[in-house]
Amino acid sequence: MLPPRDTPTRERKSLVGLWRFALDPEGIARDQNWAEGLPAHAREMPVPASYNDIVPDLELHGHVGDAWYETTIRVPRHWQDRRIMLRFESATHRAEAYVNGRSVVAHEGGYTPFEADVSDLVRPGSPDLVTVAVDNRLTWQSIPPGFVDQTPDGPRQRYFHDFFNYAGLHRPVWIYATPLSHISDVTVTTELEGEFGVVAYEVETENAGDAGVQVTLLDDGGAEVARATGHAGELRVEDPHLWRPGEGYLYSLAVELRGEAEAVVDSYSLQVGIRTVEVDGSRFLINGEPFYFKGFGKHEDAPVAGKRHDDAWMIHDFALMDWIGANSFRTSHYPYAEAVLEYADRHGIVVIDETAAVGINASLGGVLGGVSFETFSKETINDETREVHAQAIRELIARDKNHPCVVMWSITNEPESWTEASRAYFEPLVAETHRADPTRPVGWANFMEATPDRDRICDLFDVLMLNRYQGWYAQTGDLVAAERVLEAELQAWVDRLEIPIIFSEYGADAVAGLHGIDGGPWTEEYQAQLLAMFHRVFDRFDAVVGEHVWHFAEFATAPGVMRADGNKKGVFTRERRPKTAAHQLRQRWRGP
Ligand code: BDP
Numbered sequence: 001m002l003p004p005r006d007t008p009t010r011e012r013k014s015l016v017g018l019w020r021f022a023l024d025p026e027g028i029a030r031d032q033n034w035a036e037g038l039p040a041h042a043r044e045m046p047v048p049a050s051y052n053d054i055v056p057d058l059e060l061h062g063h064v065g066d067a068w069y070e071t072t073i074r075v076p077r078h079w080q081d082r083r084i085m086l087r088f089e090s091a092t093h094r095a096e097a098y099v100n101g102r103s104v105v106a107h108e109g110g111y112t113p114f115e116a117d118v119s120d121l122v123r124p125g126s127p128d129l130v131t132v133a134v135d136n137r138l139t140w141q142s143i144p145p146g147f148v149d150q151t152p153d154g155p156r157q158r159y160f161h162d163f164f165n166y167a168g169l170h171r172p173v174w175i176y177a178t179p180l181s182h183i184s185d186v187t188v189t190t191e192l193e194g195e196f197g198v199v200a201y202e203v204e205t206e207n208a209g210d211a212g213v214q215v216t217l218l219d220d221g222g223a224e225v226a227r228a229t230g231h232a233g234e235l236r237v238e239d240p241h242l243w244r245p246g247e248g249y250l251y252s253l254a255v256e257l258r259g260e261a262e263a264v265v266d267s268y269s270l271q272v273g274i275r276t277v278e279v280d281g282s283r284f285l286i287n288g289e290p291f292y293f294k295g296f297g298k299h300e301d302a303p304v305a306g307k308r309h310d311d312a313w314m315i316h317d318f319a320l321m322d323w324i325g326a327n328s329f330r331t332s333h334y335p336y337a338e339a340v341l342e343y344a345d346r347h348g349i350v351v352i353d354e355t356a357a358v359g360i361n362a363s364l365g366g367v368l369g370g371v372s373f374e375t376f377s378k379e380t381i382n383d384e385t386r387e388v389h390a391q392a393i394r395e396l397i398a399r400d401k402n403h404p405c406v407v408m409w410s411i412t413n414e415p416e417s418w419t420e421a422s423r424a425y426f427e428p429l430v431a432e433t434h435r436a437d438p439t440r441p442v443g444w445a446n447f448m449e450a451t452p453d454r455d456r457i458c459d460l461f462d463v464l465m466l467n468r469y470q471g472w473y474a475q476t477g478d479l480v481a482a483e484r485v486l487e488a489e490l491q492a493w494v495d496r497l498e499i500p501i502i503f504s505e506y507g508a509d510a511v512a513g514l515h516g517i518d519g520g521p522w523t524e525e526y527q528a529q530l531l532a533m534f535h536r537v538f539d540r541f542d543a544v545v546g547e548h549v550w551h552f553a554e555f556a557t558a559p560g561v562m563r564a565d566g567n568k569k570g571v572f573t574r575e576r577r578p579k580t581a582a583h584q585l586r587q588r589w590r591g592p
Contacts, residue, residue, distance in 0.1 A: 001113060001398050002185060002268060003338055004087055004176040009266045011079070012176035015071060015130070019169075021045030023059065024066040024133070035131045036101040038070045045069065047173060050092075050166035050306025053556075063136065064148055064155040067168060070131045073175055077125035082177040084122055087115035089171030089338060091134045092307070093142055098131040108388060109143060110167070111334040111356050112395040118175075130175075136167030141384045143392045144333070144358045160359030161333060161413075162567060163299055164556040166306035171337045181207045182266040183257055188402050189439050190274045192287065197240030197274040202232040203255055205266075211259040217272065218252050225251065242287050243273025243404040245327050248348035250404075271345055273404025279441050279462045282543035284500045286350070286407060293350065293546025294589045295326035296571075297505050300336055301555040303574060309337035316576060317552070318343060324571075324582060325589030330465075330504055330548055332445075333358035333413050335396050344405035352443065352465075352504070352548075353400055354410035355392045360425075361416045363449060376421035386425055390432050397436040408440055409433055410504075414447035414467055418454040430460045445504045448473065452492040464497060467505035467550070471530045477521050479533045487537050494543050502546035506534045509568035512579050524580040527571070531581055535588060549585065 092110030105116035138146025146159030441462035471482035510527035
């Protein structure tokens with residue numbers, strides 16, 4: 001799915017700004033036809049943003065159900081006779097959009113884009129009403145899963161993951177125009193053959209008739225390096241400038257649809273990084289060279305606007321990752337805004353790209369909400385959920401397949417993985433991921449209770465990612481015991497599998513400003529000492545090819561006795577001030 005761009009044949013208008021907004025806790029909006037106009041009590045709401053914390057209002061904060069947004073747009077008159085698309089970069093967790101009261105698209109899943117052809121509904125030159133109902137409910141058949149608890153005090157959303165259920169329109173919304181005869185998708189994969197970089201491309205078109213495809217690869221100075229014609233083919237680049245960690249060198253692929261007399265009917269330009277990714281035994285290779293992941297599990301999370309994509313926070317976070325010496329991160333626990341991946345492409349930051357399949361695990365219910373359930377059953381996570389999960393994987397890959405920064409897919413975080421049912425659930429999903437993208441390794445983040453003697457799915461994957469909390473959730477306060485247990489477990493993994501191991505989570509909560517001579521849980525010293533303990537163990541094993549600290553920054557969670565105003569495992573506070581651990585990590589990752 002191509003993101004909208006301004007090109008010689010295409011034009012886009014951002015719909016970012018203040019929209020009208022109303023909650024529909026009783027589910028009356030469709031009967032009252034809010035799609036043709038929100039009620040008088042509607043208020044203003046920024047787009048993009050999570051709506052939950054914009055104003056101090058518990059109704060908004062804890063809302064369960066639909067939230068309606070509405071804006072009036074004006075499509076330029078010269079868009080007449082063009083294909084006009086309405087595109088949402090995301091709507092959390094599902095949405096139905098309307099134009100002038102007519103439903104145009106519905107979408108399931110809170111973190112991938114969707115769009116609708118609205119050419120026949122908008123009236124270029126005149127005002128048009130765009131409305132969207134965004135539903136934040138998590139169910140057994142949503143990814144991530146959850147359920148709505150009908151309590152005597154009203155509905156309460158329960159879920160099995162450890163971040164606040166922020167909702168709304170978190171990313172930009174666009175209206176854009178393309179020619180009727182247009183390029184609809186481009187897929188690029190790259191390989192190295194001796195001195196050559198090989199860029200294989202495939203272009204899909206719609207309503208293109210006899211028009212032909214021409215692709216031209218340009219270097220970053222705009223000089224042509226290769227050219228080809230046809231919907232699919234290969235471009236060979238002698239002595240290519242590779243995309244590599246730390247150096248996001250990008251070519252651009254100018255794709256043109258050419259009609260009679262070579263006239264350009266449609267044009268689209270895609271950034272291309274030439275690089276390879278491969279797993280070899282227990283090594284993770286980028287361009288044939290072993291790569292060691294240093295960085296974080298992150299969240300899209302900040303005060304006030306919640307999960308809003310914000311360019312200022314994005315650049316600030318990348319600058320802090322650079323300061324500390326990180327070379328990579330995981331998009332825990334859902335696909336991030338497309339701008340984040342584009343930035344990582346340009347700057348050579350390596351990304352593990354994750355679906356929103358977090359909390360497929362009954363044993364987490366007790367930790368996070370005092371509820372317990374059977375993970376996989378007809379009534380809970382079932383075949384329908386798996387189909388929604390498969391669709392989430394397909395949508396992630398369709399969106400992110402062309403990003404050189406993405407070196408691996410992570411299809412789930414901490415699922416139940418020790419039962420026959422879990423194997424039956426995941427086996428087809430791993431196959432589906434490989435089918436959708438045969439070029440990248442597939443991984444998943446293993447839960448602490450899924451030890452090497454119990455786990456039943458690790459052999460399905462190319463890479464093992466471990467989330468481990470020795471010294472925090474187990475052996476609390478005892479780093480000597482924690483080190484022994486961690487080392488023994490790691491040895492057992494190495495004995496069982498010969499694949500790369502990345503620590504995708506390890507860490508401890510620390511209250512910024514809380515100090516203690518002997519450390520102790522919740523102090524800044526203990527957090528730093530625990531990370532140092534993990535590092536000592538990692539350095540004893542060649543199969544460990546990466547360390548992603550949990551977490552980059554403190555983040556909001558649902559309330560709970562284990563959480564003090566959110567999760568405090570950040571090495572930066574939520575406002576991005578460094579704790580002691582941040583300085584220590586900088587020493588390890590950047591050197592003295
Ligand atoms: C793991 C989860 C992560 C949590 C973390 C924690 O993968 O989302 O935030 O532990 O407890 O269970 O801090």
